[in-house]
Amino acid sequence: MTTRTIFSGFGGQGVLSMGFTLANAGMLEGKYVTYLPSYGVEVRGGTANCTVVVSDEEIASPVASEPEFVVAMNQPSFNRFQNILQSGGLLCVNASLVDIASARSDIEILAIPTSELAEKLGTIKVANMIILGALIKASNIISFDAMIKNLAELLGEGRSKLIKLNKEALEMGFNYVKE
Amino acid sequence: MSGNAALGEAAVLSGCTCYFGYPITPQNELTEYMAKRMGELGRVFIQSESEIAAINMVLGASVAGARAMTSSSSPGMSLKQEGISYLAADELPAVVVDMVRGGPGMGNISPAQSDYLQATRGGGHGDYKTIVLAPGSVQELTEVVPLAFDLADQYRNPVIILGDGMLGQMMEPVSFENIKPPKEYPKDYILTGAKGRPARMVRSLLFDTKEEEEHNWKLVRKYQRMEQNEVRYETFMADDAEMIVVAYGIGARIVRGAIKRLRQENMKVGMLRPITAWPFPAAPLQELANTVHDFFVFEMSAGQMIEDVKLALAGKGRIHFYGRPGGVIPTPVELYRIIGRHYYMAARRKQQ
Numbered sequence: 001m002t003t004r005t006i007f008s009g010f011g012g013q014g015v016l017s018m019g020f021t022l023a024n025a026g027m028l029e030g031k032y033v034t035y036l037p038s039y040g041v042e043v044r045g046g047t048a049n050c051t052v053v054v055s056d057e058e059i060a061s062p063v064a065s066e067p068e069f070v071v072a073m074n075q076p077s078f079n080r081f082q083n084i085l086q087s088g089g090l091l092c093v094n095a096s097l098v099d100i101a102s103a104r105s106d107i108e109i110l111a112i113p114t115s116e117l118a119e120k121l122g123t124i125k126v127a128n129m130i131i132l133g134a135l136i137k138a139s140n141i142i143s144f145d146a147m148i149k150n151l152a153e154l155l156g157e158g159r160s161k162l163i164k165l166n167k168e169a170l171e172m173g174f175n176y177v178k179e
Numbered sequence: 180m181s182g183n184a185a186l187g188e189a190a191v192l193s194g195c196t197c198y199f200g201y202p203i204t205p206q207n208e209l210t211e212y213m214a215k216r217m218g219e220l221g222r223v224f225i226q227s228e229s230e231i232a233a234i235n236m237v238l239g240a241s242v243a244g245a246r247a248m249t250s251s252s253s254p255g256m257s258l259k260q261e262g263i264s265y266l267a268a269d270e271l272p273a274v275v276v277d278m279v280r281g282g283p284g285m286g287n288i289s290p291a292q293s294d295y296l297q298a299t300r301g302g303g304h305g306d307y308k309t310i311v312l313a314p315g316s317v318q319e320l321t322e323v324v325p326l327a328f329d330l331a332d333q334y335r336n337p338v339i340i341l342g343d344g345m346l347g348q349m350m351e352p353v354s355f356e357n358i359k360p361p362k363e364y365p366k367d368y369i370l371t372g373a374k375g376r377p378a379r380m381v382r383s384l385l386f387d388t389k390e391e392e393e394h395n396w397k398l399v400r401k402y403q404r405m406e407q408n409e410v411r412y413e414t415f416m417a418d419d420a421e422m423i424v425v426a427y428g429i430g431a432r433i434v435r436g437a438i439k440r441l442r443q444e445n446m447k448v449g450m451l452r453p454i455t456a457w458p459f460p461a462a463p464l465q466e467l468a469n470t471v472h473d474f475f476v477f478e479m480s481a482g483q484m485i486e487d488v489k490l491a492l493a494g495k496g497r498i499h500f501y502g503r504p505g506g507v508i509p510t511p512v513e514l515y516r517i518i519g520r521h522y523y524m525a526a527r528r529k530q531q
Contacts, residue, residue, distance in 0.1 A: 023350060032352075034350070035349060035351070036349045037349075060432065061436030061437075061510055061511045062345075062351075063436070063510050063511065064510070065436075065511050066512060067512035
């Protein structure tokens with residue numbers, strides 16, 4: 001199985017780190033992965049996106065023409081990337097910032113009030129991890145366990161406070177999505 | 180690991196002892212990686228004042244016997260051409276990395292393949308050639324880098340690694356287990372101070388035209404040996420193909436995705452991917468032309484490698500072309516549609 005996901009939003013929302021977290025977890029789970037960031041002129045407040053492909057077989061192209069999943073953290077990303085999502089694909093939306101009235105009718109929308117949820121954890125900085133947790137639950141791209149184990153490697157073994165916070169955020173998103 | 184970082188580690192493991200570079204997107208992660216890693220190992224890292232200084236530092240390090248490398252992207256590579264010409268003339272080994280971006284002029288920082296001709300035709304002044312290696316994945320970078328250093332030492336000639344912004348920026352899992360400790364090469368030409376031996380001179384200024392001509396023919400014979408021995412390429416689903424796509428580097432990666440889709444609809448499309456852009460795999464292409472009539476060249480440029488394909492096929496078969504210059508990254512679906520249309524039209528032509 002091959003899944004392609006595009007993460008998109010404002011620079012500074014943790015869009016690239018969402019993608020990198022997923023790619024690294026996929027690698028630890030023994031899958032083929034590619035991570036392709038948009039690079040260079042992206043600045044805080046500008047737009048940022050990255051493409052992550054996770055597959056059981058060798059990945060032909062790191063560029064996704066018709067991704068199965070899109071995560072949109074802001075309105076411009078929602079408008080742009082909902083159009084390339086494949087029919088029946090899943091769009092995870094940051095409902096705190098995005099108006100989904102103009103959504104396509106042939107795709108599945110998962111609206112997560114990330115800001116509201118993140119505030120419960122005391123910081124809006126983990127909004128990205130909340131939506132990533134929700135994506136994992138809804139998509140099954142990789143196992144949730146791999147994602148949690150991956151945190152220690154990404155953040156550094158010693159930084160237990162950060163690991164705990166990010167773990168809580170991932171779990172919050174994961175549990176927000178009902179079966 | 181990102182392609183740029185993997186390239187840096189592969190160079191370190193290949194025994195690169197000197198790195199000189201000047202920042203330019205999209206290859207900055209390589210310079211960043213080398214700044215950290217070379218210092219840790221007590222090797223030489225210099226961020227030079229310009230691209231021109233960097234390539235001439237490479238020349239200096241190489242003439243002193245070091246395994247030296249520099250890297251840049253398109254506009255910076257233009258500046259380095261003078262130095263590369265001198266390296267070729269002086270018969271000095273060096274590895275030069277080019278992470279190509281959109282051009283001409285300042286262009287942009289998006290990945291492109293529009294410097295194929297600059298890389299494969301010498302690029303600077305004079306009758307010279309450089310081996311050009313064009314890897315298509317982060318893992319392949321780790322195979323190509325040690326090879327580049329070995330070929331440079333073996334032939335005493337600069338070797339160019341032709342990547343692009345996407346290859347440099349994308350991340351993939353990578354293993355360095357294939358890199359062996361560097362081989363020893365006879366360094367009977369380097370300048371070490373002439374203590375106890377006759378003095379040596381490394382220069383490219385040959386006023387005597389007969390002497391310069393002889394030097395040129397000597398270089399030509401070397402390039403002929405490279406053409407005989409160093410051609411590298413890969414085929415993909417080419418055995419039963421009725422149309423062969425010729426693409427390299429990241430372009431070939433996108434084509435691969437397109438071919439998978441085309442095959443699902445029983446369109447017999449295969450690919451030949453040059454790994455050495457120079458020497459170009461002309462012979463394998465000619466051999467394919469015995470059974471295949473239609474060749475499809477895809478490049479992220481307005482059409483540069485197509486010249487080599489035309490030269491190789493020498494009028495045989497029919498050549499189709501699709502190019503996206505300017506730093507645009509086409510998608511596999513886009514290529515699937517275009518190649519599919521050409522395939523369909525070619526099949527109809529055959530029936531008539």
